[in-house]
Amino acid sequence: MAMDAAEIVRLIQESIPDAEVSIEDMRGDGDHYSATVLSESFKGVSRVQQHQLVYKALKGRMGEQLHALALKTGTPS
Amino acid sequence: MTDSPVTQRIRQTIDNSDVVLFMKGTPVFPQCGFSATLVQVLSLMGVKFKGVDVLEDPEVRDGIKTFSDWPTVPQLYVKGEFVGGCDIVREMYENGELAEFMTTNGIDQQPQQG
Numbered sequence: 001m002a003m004d005a006a007e008i009v010r011l012i013q014e015s016i017p018d019a020e021v022s023i024e025d026m027r028g029d030g031d032h033y034s035a036t037v038l039s040e041s042f043k044g045v046s047r048v049q050q051h052q053l054v055y056k057a058l059k060g061r062m063g064e065q066l067h068a069l070a071l072k073t074g075t076p077s
Numbered sequence: 078m079t080d081s082p083v084t085q086r087i088r089q090t091i092d093n094s095d096v097v098l099f100m101k102g103t104p105v106f107p108q109c110g111f112s113a114t115l116v117q118v119l120s121l122m123g124v125k126f127k128g129v130d131v132l133e134d135p136e137v138r139d140g141i142k143t144f145s146d147w148p149t150v151p152q153l154y155v156k157g158e159f160v161g162g163c164d165i166v167r168e169m170y171e172n173g174e175l176a177e178f179m180t181t182n183g184i185d186q187q188p189q190q191g
Contacts, residue, residue, distance in 0.1 A: 047165055048147075055148050063148035068111075071164050 002030030003066050008058070012037060015057035020076060026068075034070040042075050050074075083140035088157075095184055096126035097154040099141050104128040111163040112151045118170045123187030124179060156182050 009021045012035075020038040035054075042050045050073035055062045062069060080088070091097050096119070102108030104116050104126075119126050131138035131150050138150070145152055145159045153160040155178070160166060169175035179186055 047168075048159065048161055051162070051165065052146055060148070063142070072168070 003033075003061065004030065005033065008033065008035065008066070008069070011059065011061075012054060012057045016041060016053065026070075031066070032068040033066070034072075036072045036074075038074055038076045040075060042073055047073065081140075083136045084144060087137060087140055087144050090127070090129060091154045091157045094127040095156055095182070096124055097129060098126050099129045099131055099137070099150055099152045099154070101130070101132050101150055103130050108132060109150075111149075114163055115151045115153060115166055118166060118175070121189055122170070122176065122179065123189060124184055155179070155184065 005023045005025055009023060012021050013019050016037070016039050018039050018041065021035060023033055023035045026032045026034050037050075037054050042053075045053070051071055054071060054073060058066065058069075098104075098112075098115055098119065100107060100109070100112035100115065102112055104120075107113035107116050116128070129137065131141060141150065141152060142148055147159070147162060149162055151166075152162055153166050160178070161169070166175065169178065176186060176188075
């Protein structure tokens, strides 16, 4: 199963409007992505919680439709 | 409200061992690259851990996702606390945070000489 990169970005920004998302399709198969998500809203939030916020934005697709999303999160520098 | 049996089982597992890795496959034969990465990290650090193969136990495979509010496996627990999945643990290993975290929690480490 695969997912379009633009759809991933859209879902993340729907939940985290200020998110800067850069995404890379690591194998070109629409199933193994690497994403960096930066948002001011991550300030003072633990890394586990930052990732949880992104997973929530993906509404259950992570681990289902989306097999692999290597995730890095942080605040804009 | 009482916990479901699988929640109780998970809690017991993470209470009984200081370091628990919920993974696909076993530490000797990981069945997934992400699980293999974390086995390798823990092995390089020389940290003793209990591996729980979620492929052997569909109830735990689903239950651990709800328990941790985390959608994927592997998941690392130290002293009953969720540390993270593959990305977070690898990042912590690479920047030295993980070794510090283990020390703070009184976990023995015998790093392999490289």
